[in-house]
Amino acid sequence: MLAGGPAATGSVDRGSSLAPDVAVVGGGPIGWAVAWRCATRGLRVAVHDPAPGSGASHVAAGMLAPVAEAYFGERELTGLLTESAGRWPGFAAELGEAVGSDIGYRTEGTLMVGLTADDLAQTRRLWAYQQELGLPVTPLRPSQLREREPALAPRIRGGALAATDHQVDPRRLVPALRLAAERAGARLVAEPVRRLSEVTAAVTVVAAGCGTAALTGLPVRPVKGQVLRLRAPDGGPPGFRHVIRGYADGEQVYLVPRDSGEVVVGATVEERSDLEVSAGAVLRLLRAAVDLLPEIAEYDLVETRAGLRPGTPDNAPILGPLPGHPGVLVAAGHHRHGIVLAPVTADLITDLVTGVGSPDPLLAPFRPDRFVGPAGVGSATRPNFRLSTEDDSWN
Numbered sequence: 001m002l003a004g005g006p007a008a009t010g011s012v013d014r015g016s017s018l019a020p021d022v023a024v025v026g027g028g029p030i031g032w033a034v035a036w037r038c039a040t041r042g043l044r045v046a047v048h049d050p051a052p053g054s055g056a057s058h059v060a061a062g063m064l065a066p067v068a069e070a071y072f073g074e075r076e077l078t079g080l081l082t083e084s085a086g087r088w089p090g091f092a093a094e095l096g097e098a099v100g101s102d103i104g105y106r107t108e109g110t111l112m113v114g115l116t117a118d119d120l121a122q123t124r125r126l127w128a129y130q131q132e133l134g135l136p137v138t139p140l141r142p143s144q145l146r147e148r149e150p151a152l153a154p155r156i157r158g159g160a161l162a163a164t165d166h167q168v169d170p171r172r173l174v175p176a177l178r179l180a181a182e183r184a185g186a187r188l189v190a191e192p193v194r195r196l197s198e199v200t201a202a203v204t205v206v207a208a209g210c211g212t213a214a215l216t217g218l219p220v221r222p223v224k225g226q227v228l229r230l231r232a233p234d235g236g237p238p239g240f241r242h243v244i245r246g247y248a249d250g251e252q253v254y255l256v257p258r259d260s261g262e263v264v265v266g267a268t269v270e271e272r273s274d275l276e277v278s279a280g281a282v283l284r285l286l287r288a289a290v291d292l293l294p295e296i297a298e299y300d301l302v303e304t305r306a307g308l309r310p311g312t313p314d315n316a317p318i319l320g321p322l323p324g325h326p327g328v329l330v331a332a333g334h335h336r337h338g339i340v341l342a343p344v345t346a347d348l349i350t351d352l353v354t355g356v357g358s359p360d361p362l363l364a365p366f367r368p369d370r371f372v373g374p375a376g377v378g379s380a381t382r383p384n385f386r387l388s389t390e391d392d393s394w395n
C-alpha cells in the first residue's frame with residue numbers, strides 16, 4: 001500500500017508530517033504484532049487503544065494448537081494455523097531478543113485424553129481426522145499417558161500426543177509485543193476510535209477484536225468464554241508439564257500449566273456478550289478438570305473471568321483490504337486463535353501495508369470481501385456458515 005500497491009492512498013511525507021504512516025486500531029496481540037512488524041520496517045506507527053491488552057487476550061489460555069484444534073470443515077483455517085504455528089519459534093526468539101523478557105513460550109506438547117470410553121471415542125474421532133490431514137498425532141495407551149504425566153487420573157481410558165502443539169502466556173506476550181513495537185518507534189494513542197474517518201494515516205489497520213464490527217460493518221461477533229486460574233500450592237510449579245485437553249463425562253476442558261505455578265482451566269463457548277462468571281460454568285470446568293487431574297483439587301482458585309472472542313460466521317479471521325475503503329486493512333475476527341495466528345497475521349498484513357510483492361496466496365480464503373454481498377459489507381456469509389458449538393471447540 002505505502003509503496004504504491006493497488007490500494008495506495010498517496011505518498012507519505014516522512015520529513016515534515018507528524019501523521020503516522022500506519023494507524024493501528026486496537027492494541028491486542030494482533031494490533032501490537034502488526035505495529036511491531038511495521039515499525040521494524042521503518043514505518044511510523046500509531047496504535048490507538050484506550051486500554052491496550054484488555055481484550056480477549058487478557059483471558060486467553062495461549063495454546064498454540066493447530067493440531068488439536070484442527071476441526072471438521074475448517075481445512076483452510078487449519079492450514080493458516082499450521083503456517084503460523086511454524087513461525088512461532090522464530091517469532092518468540094526475535095521477540096525475546098527485542099525485549100529481553102520471558103513470554104512463557106513452552107514446547108512440551110499437548111495430550112488429548114478421554115476419561116470414559118465415550119469420551120475416548122469422541123477424542124479419537126477428532127484425532128483420526130487430524131491424522132487424515134497428515135498432522136502429527138501419536139495415539140497413546142493409558143500407561144503411556146501416565147508415563148508422560150503421572151498426575152493424570154488412573155481412570156483415563158486413552159489419548160494422543162500432539163507434540164508440536166505448544167503454548168505461550170498471553171499476559172506476558174502482549175506487553176512484550178507492545179514494548180518491542182515501542183522500542184522500534186511505534187507510539188500509543190490511548191483513545192478509542194469511534195469512526196475510521198477520525199484516523200489520519202496513509203494506511204489504517206483495524207485490529208480491534210470485537211470492536212471491529214462497529215468500525216467496519218464486518219460480521220465480527222462476541223463469543224463468550226469463561227476460564228479459571230488456579231495456582232499450585234506452596235508457590236511451586238504445577239505437577240504436570242503438558243497442556244492437557246480432553247473430555248470428562250462428555251464435558252470438554254483444557255488445563256494449561258505455566259512455570260509460574262499458574263494453571264489456566266477453560267473454557268466455555270457461549271453465544272453471549274456479557275462478562276459475568278456463572279457458578280454453573282465454574283462447577284462444570286472444575287469438575288471436568290479434577291476428573292482428569294485429581295491433584296488440582298488441592299490448588300488455590302485465584303481467578304474466575306470471562307472474555308469475548310472475536311468470532312466470525314466461518315470461524316476464520318478476516319485479513320486484507322476493506323472493500324469500499326481505500327487505505328483500510330482489516331486484521332480481525334481471530335476468534336479462538338488470535339494468539340497462535342499473531343505471527344502470520346503480522347507478516348501478511350505488514351506485506352500488504354508495504355506493498356511488497358503481490359498479495360500472499362495464503363490470504364485468499366480470509367479476505368474481507370467474502371462477507372460483502374450485493375448490499376455491501378456484512379450482507380453476505382459464505383455457504384459454510386457455522387456457529388461455534390460446544391461440540392467442537394475448546395478455547
Ligand SMILES: Cc1cc2nc3c(=O)[nH]c(=O)nc-3n(C[C@H](O)[C@H](O)[C@H](O)COP(=O)(O)OP(=O)(O)OC[C@H]3O[C@@H](n4cnc5c(N)ncnc54)[C@H](O)[C@@H]3O)c2cc1C
Binds near residue numbers: 210224309
Ligand atoms: C476464554 C478464551 C480463551 C482463548 N484461548 C486462546 C488460545 O488458547 N489460543 C489462541 O490462539 N487464542 C485464544 N483465544 C482467542 C484470543 O484471545 C483472541 O483471538 C485474540 O485475543 C484476538 O486478538 P485481537 O488483538 O484481535 O483482539 P483482542 O485481544 O480482543 O484485543 C482488541 C483490542 O482492541 C481494542 N479496541 C476495541 N475497539 C476499539 C476501538 N474502537 N478503538 C480503539 N481500540 C479498540 C480493545 O481495547 C483491545 O485492547 C481465547 C479467547 C478467550 C476469550
